[in-house]
Every structure is written in structure tokens, then in C-alpha cells.
Amino acid sequence: MQTVNKTIQMAFYQFFxxxxxxxxxxxxxxxxxxxxxxxxLFDYFRTYNGIPFRWDDYWNRFANSARLMKLDxxxxxxxTSKILADLFALSGEADIxxxxxxxxxxxxxxxxxxxxxxxxxxEPLPQDYPAxxxxxxxxxxxxxxxxxxxxxxxxxxxxxxxxxxxxHQSAADLLFHKDGEVSELTRSNIFLFKGNKLITSxxxxxxxxxxxxVLELAEPYFETEIRPVLLDEIMNADxxxxxxxxxxxxxxVGIGDHTVGSGLAGKxxxxxxxxxxxxxxxxxx
Amino acid sequence: MQTVNKTIQMAFYQFFxxxxxxxxxxxxxxxxxxxxxxxxLFDYFRTYNGIPFRWDDYWNRFANSARLMKLDxxxxxxxTSKILADLFALSGEADIxxxxxxxxxxxxxxxxxxxxxxxxxxEPLPQDYPAxxxxxxxxxxxxxxxxxxxxxxxxxxxxxxxxxxxxHQSAADLLFHKDGEVSELTRSNIFLFKGNKLITSxxxxxxxxxxxxVLELAEPYFETEIRPVLLDEIMNADxxxxxxxxxxxxxxVGIGDHTVGSGLAGKxxxxxxxxxxxxxxxxxx
Numbered sequence: 001m002q003t004v005n006k007t008i009q010m011a012f013y014q015f016f017x018x019x020x021x022x023x024x025x026x027x028x029x030x031x032x033x034x035x036x037x038x039x040x041l042f043d044y045f046r047t048y049n050g051i052p053f054r055w056d057d058y059w060n061r062f063a064n065s066a067r068l069m070k071l072d073x074x075x076x077x078x079x080t081s082k083i084l085a086d087l088f089a090l091s092g093e094a095d096i097x098x099x100x101x102x103x104x105x106x107x108x109x110x111x112x113x114x115x116x117x118x119x120x121x122x123e124p125l126p127q128d129y130p131a132x133x134x135x136x137x138x139x140x141x142x143x144x145x146x147x148x149x150x151x152x153x154x155x156x157x158x159x160x161x162x163x164x165x166x167x168h169q170s171a172a173d174l175l176f177h178k179d180g181e182v183s184e185l186t187r188s189n190i191f192l193f194k195g196n197k198l199i200t201s202x203x204x205x206x207x208x209x210x211x212x213x214v215l216e217l218a219e220p221y222f223e224t225e226i227r228p229v230l231l232d233e234i235m236n237a238d239x240x241x242x243x244x245x246x247x248x249x250x251x252x253v254g255i256g257d258h259t260v261g262s263g264l265a266g267k268x269x270x271x272x273x274x275x276x277x278x279x280x281x282x283x284x285x
Numbered sequence: 286m287q288t289v290n291k292t293i294q295m296a297f298y299q300f301f302x303x304x305x306x307x308x309x310x311x312x313x314x315x316x317x318x319x320x321x322x323x324x325x326l327f328d329y330f331r332t333y334n335g336i337p338f339r340w341d342d343y344w345n346r347f348a349n350s351a352r353l354m355k356l357d358x359x360x361x362x363x364x365t366s367k368i369l370a371d372l373f374a375l376s377g378e379a380d381i382x383x384x385x386x387x388x389x390x391x392x393x394x395x396x397x398x399x400x401x402x403x404x405x406x407x408e409p410l411p412q413d414y415p416a417x418x419x420x421x422x423x424x425x426x427x428x429x430x431x432x433x434x435x436x437x438x439x440x441x442x443x444x445x446x447x448x449x450x451x452x453h454q455s456a457a458d459l460l461f462h463k464d465g466e467v468s469e470l471t472r473s474n475i476f477l478f479k480g481n482k483l484i485t486s487x488x489x490x491x492x493x494x495x496x497x498x499v500l501e502l503a504e505p506y507f508e509t510e511i512r513p514v515l516l517d518e519i520m521n522a523d524x525x526x527x528x529x530x531x532x533x534x535x536x537x538v539g540i541g542d543h544t545v546g547s548g549l550a551g552k553x554x555x556x557x558x559x560x561x562x563x564x565x566x567x568x569x570x
Contacts, residue, residue, distance in 0.1 A: 037441040038323035156322040
């Protein structure tokens with residue numbers, strides 16, 4: 001039998017408990033509290049030009065989620081930076097996404113946290129449709145407010161339950177509202193323009209990093225209001241868009257049967273989209 | 286090198302994708318929707334005298350949860366019965382518990398269900414404190430109503446977040462209430478006695494199998510009302526108890542700082558507890 005010098009192949013790997021293994025490798029025992037009790041949180045970000053985008057912001061949000069869930073982080077930001085670099089190098093890709101998953105860990109009694117499990121997955125970038133960002137998306141209004149909205153928990157049950165209905169209605173996402181107030185989409189923040197005024201919700205939302213970046217970019221150009229937003233205001237907005245790590249600045253042109261403005265991506269929205277695209281094109285330089 | 290005839294040791298095993306492997310074996314890939322999105326449900330039951338208790342009831346509840354979550358079951362009840370028998374035989378124990386876990390399965394896009402993952406874990410029985418069932422427990426009132434209460438989802442975030450506070454206040458569980466109405470404890474149903482009248486909630490609850498059994502046992506002895514229950518009624522009840530697979534018929538003697546009745550387990554409660562214990566003592570015979 002020949003001895004082969006086994007080398008790691010270019011591919012997507014994950015970090016878990018100090019080791020780096022292929023993403024498809026069975027990894028978790030089935031008494032993990034993330035699986036048994038939905039006691040988990042995550043975060044998701046990507047590189048542009050090979051450099052993690054707004055890494056400090058994503059790390060701080062992740063650390064804040066962990067603190068609110070009373071879970072200790074097993075690694076520092078500096079240690080994590082090194083892991084990200086290793087996973088990126090192993091991928092052989094020009095750009096990748098990273099997914100952090102932090103759970104309550106293995107629990108013999110299926111209730112009490114002993115030691116969290118922390119996983120970092122390297123993932124291929126989601127498919128990109130630049131034309132879609134010019135055309136915009138339709139969303140469905142959905143009466144719901146996320147539990148613990150400021151934590152990026154793993155609870156997305158309603159999104160997955162509604163996946164078929166969204167497909168059926170050619171909608172790309174849900175717009176959460178409750179008691180006449182809107183909060184966010186399933187995985188992204190919402191903005192509206194009324195004239196030259198840019199308005200976004202500050203309540204019952206996850207603090208999006210793309211939202212923060214867009215507010216910075218908009219500051220020199222638009223008057224901005226960050227406050228609770230009514231569903232009525234959304235239905236009477238001139239322009240609506242949503243922001244996220246994967247959606248960037250995405251026009252929202254329909255809410256159920258309601259057409260937003262002219263039904264086309266708004267001019268202010270496309271202007272901000274342009275600023276964002278310029279920022280990421282030059283990221284790291 | 287000697288050839289050893291490897292035999293499976295007496296121990297706790299789990300079923301997954303047609304195979305039976307030790308419960309401690311790393312099993313799941315990290316792109317399972319139960320882990321990533323909290324899209325999972327479970328069930329939990331046990332044997333008495335080696336025979337699964339009310340197996341048809343537990344199976345039907347599990348199948349109903351799966352239907353409400355739009356997840357296909359990969360095995361029939363008959364096939365599952367055989368798996369339970371195998372896991373039981375491998376354990377070498379007189380009695381064990383079974384935990385079903387059904388998730389949205391592996392999702393390359395982290396959103397859409399392709400094929401559910403179904404795991405059956407054999408587990409040791411939880412520790413039993415017969416004296417505790419005579420003494421009763423204290424619970425903390427907690428304003429919350431479970432999302433999708435009729436589904437036994439894996440979302441128990443609040444229970445785990447409150448674990449330290451419960452320990453601190455010497456409480457064993459949370460009593461969920463909202464808008465003046467009580468629903469259930471984190472993992473068990475609630476009953477109250479007012480005089481000889483037995484009352485239990487029918488709204489925003491998981492349909493407990495032990496609840497069902499206790500209602501059957503109580504029928505010849507007590508007038509029963511199954512209807513929404515107010516928090517005020519709970520605070521003025523003569524006796525309170527809670528029912529579950531692990532708690533059986535457990536007196537509730539304190540709600541936060543409020544003492545229920547005399548602070549001792551009520552006589553009707555202990556009578557029903559006796560009936561339940563007689564039923565399980567003779568189970569299978």
C-alpha cells in the first residue's frame with residue numbers, strides 16, 4: 001500500500017472547538033441546545049476584495065447578541081481574525097461569506113448551559129442578481145414581531161413556514177408589522193423616503209450593519225429620521241428599500257397587492273445603492 | 286494483530302437516517318435548519334415496565350406537529366415502533382425515555398426545506414424525587430405566550446434565559462401568562478381546583494398527553510371545565526398542579542411570592558397523583 005501525502009483540498013471549511021474541518025463533515029452531537037431548544041444565535045458577513053467588510057461592527061454585534069443570551073465567547077476577536085484568514089485561504093475563492101453559530105452547547109439535562117459551542121463556517125457567496133437590485137422586490141405584510149429582536153437568534157420559523165406562500169405570490173420576503181407599526185423584514189432592515197426625508201425604524205429591530213453603513217452614506221445628502229415607523233407611512237411612502245449583508249440596498253416596489261410609488265425603483269434609493277456599491281468596490285484599498 | 290469480534294455495548298443509542306449509532310457520536314452537519322433557523326420540533330416520552338406509555342397519543346401529537354410545520358415524516362409509526370424496540374433492547378435498562386427530533390434538514394441556501402432530518406434518541410430517565418411530588422414546586426409568573434403553541438417546536442429560549450433566575454428564587458418553572466390569561470408552564474400544562482371543580486386551559490397550550498390522561502382519570506370524580514383560565518383565578522385557586530411526562534401530577538404550591546392555598550400539596554391533587562401512579566405502576570399488564 002502506497003503512502004500518500006494527504007493535503008487539504010481547496011474547499012469550504014469550518015472551525016469548531018479548535019479544529020478546522022470540511023463544512024460537510026458531521027460535527028454536532030444531538031444534545032446541543034441550539035438543536036434541542038433553539039438556544040442559539042448567529043451572525044453572517046462577507047469579504048469584498050478578500051477583506052472582511054466592517055469586521056469590527058459584525059464582531060461587536062455578535063458579542064452583544066452573546067451577552068444578551070448570557071453565552072460566553074470561547075475566542076477573542078483577535079483569535080477569530082486569524083481563523084477567518086485561515087478559512088479564507090483554504091477556500092481558494094476571491095471572496096467568501098462567514099457564518100458564526102453560537103449555541104448553548106451540549107446539555108446532559110437538555111436545559112442548562114454548561115459550555116457554548118461555537119462554529120465558524122466559510123460559505124460560498126449567495127448568488128448575485130445585479131439586475132434584481134435595479135428592479136426591486138415585492139414583500140408580503142406579515143403580522144409578527146420577533147422575540148428578542150435585538151439578538152440575532154436562530155428563530156426563523158415563520159420565514160421558513162411562509163417560504164411556499166412567498167414563492168406562490170412572487171414575493172421575496174416578509175414585512176413584519178404589529179399594532180400598526182412596522183419593524184423589519186425577516187433578515188433585513190427597512191427604510192422609506194417621503195420626499196427627500198429618509199426614515200427608518202429604531203424599535204423591535206436587529207441593528208443591521210448595512211443599515212448603519214447606509215445611514216452614514218445618506219447623512220450628507222438627506223434629512224434622516226430614526227424612529228418608530230407606522231404601517232400607514234410605509235403604505236404612503238414615495239420609495240421603500242431594504243438593507244442587508246446580501247441584499248445591499250434593495251428597492252421594495254410592492255407590498256402584497258400595494259404598489260410602492262410608480263412600481264419602479266426610486267431615484268433616491270438608486271442613488272444610495274450607487275454609493276454603497278462604490279464603497280464595497282473600493283473596500284480594503 | 287488480533288481480530289476482535291466487535292459487538293455493540295449496552296448503552297444509549299440513537300437512530301438517524303436509517304442507522305443506529307451511539308448518542309455521543311457527532312452526527313449533524315452544521316447547515317441543518319434546526320440549528321441554523323430553529324426550524325425543528327420534537328417529542329419526548331418514556332416507558333413504564335418496558336412499554337412505551339400511550340405510544341399512539343405521543344405519535345399522533347408528533348405527527349400533528351410535523352404536519353403544522355409542513356415537514357414530511359420519513360418513517361411510519363410501525364417502522365418507528367421497531368426502532369424504539371431496538372433502542373430499548375440496546376440500552377439494557379428497565380425503563381428509558383425517547384426523544385424525537387425532526388428538523389428542516391440540510392439546506393444549502395439556509396432557507397428552503399429539502400428533506401427533513403429525523404433523529405430518535407434513547408435517553409436515561411430523568412432523576413426522580415418522589416418526595417418532591419408530595420411537597421410541590423414554586424413557579425415564577427412570566428409574561429409570554431409561546432409562538433405556535435400547538436406545535437412542540439424547539440423554541441425554549443426564555444426558559445433557558447431564565448434558568449439562573451429560577452435557581453436564584455428556588456423556583457422550578459415559569460408560569461406563562463399574557464393579557465390576564467394563563468396558558469401553561471414552559472414544558473407542562475396547568476390545572477386548578479376551585480372547591481371540587483377541576484379547571485384547565487384550552488388555549489395557547491401544547492396538548493399534553495399527561496394532561497389528557499389526568500382528565501380521563503378525573504372524569505368520574507370531579508366536575509371539569511376546559512376553557513381559558515384567568516391569572517386571577519390561578520391566584521385565588523384552592524389547589525394548583527401541573528402535568529407532564531416527567532412531572533406526572535406535580536403540586537404547585539407557590540407562584541412567585543404568592544402561596545397557593547395552605548402552601549401544601551392539595552388533597553384533590555394528591556388523589557389524582559395517586560390515580561396516575563397506580564396507572565403507570567400497572568402499565569403494560
